[in-house]
Amino acid sequence: MLPARQKLTRGHHAAVGYKELPAIIKRLRAAAGVSARAVEFAALTAARSSEVRGAVWPEIDLDAALWTVPAAKMKAARDHEVPLSERAVTILRATQQQSTSDLVFEGGRHGRPISDTAMTKALRAAGAGDATLHGLRSSFRDWAGDRPITRAM
Structure with missing residues (x-):
């Protein structure tokens, strides 16, 4: 069901093995701070770090558990709807309580992304280790590629 992997000309981003990812997520959950929440959210949504960093509250529908990233922010130049897991919604609700701007993951300076x-x-x-933020997307892709294909009836 997934498209064939493309050959990369620039090489791969260092990724966390998906079997090691639960331990990483557990340590992220134990850590305080916006950066740990942003990384966990990125892992849960398989989003690019720029999309997470630039996420604003008007894009988020907590009741529908949906994040709609507008076309202008997407590499593919079309709106992208991201279904949110229960944990992703929990992160967003906690973050929203501390929010001081439209940015979901605000950095140390008001109105600036992390x-x-x-x-x-x-x-x-x-x-x-040396894994990159973009490598989290690779971790997700590797996991999805190793799952057996099931078809809904």
Whole structure:
């Protein structure tokens, strides 16, 4: 059901093995701070870090558990609907209570998104070694590629 993997000309981003990811997520959950929540949210949604960093509250529908990333923010230049897991909604509800702007994951300065560096530090502090934020997408792709195909009846 997934498209064939494409050959990359620039190489792969270092990824966390998907079997190791639950331990990383557990350590992220134990960590305080916006950066740990942003990384966990990125892992749960398989979103690019730029999409997570630029997420704003008007894109989020907590009641429908849906994040609609507008076309202008997407590499494919079309709206992208991301269904949100229960944990992702929990993260968003907690983050919303502390929000001081439209940004979901605000950095240390008002009205500025969290930095890639802060997110990378949180990922590494959780034991991800040299894995990159983009590598979390690879972890998801590897997991999805190893799952048996099931068809709904």
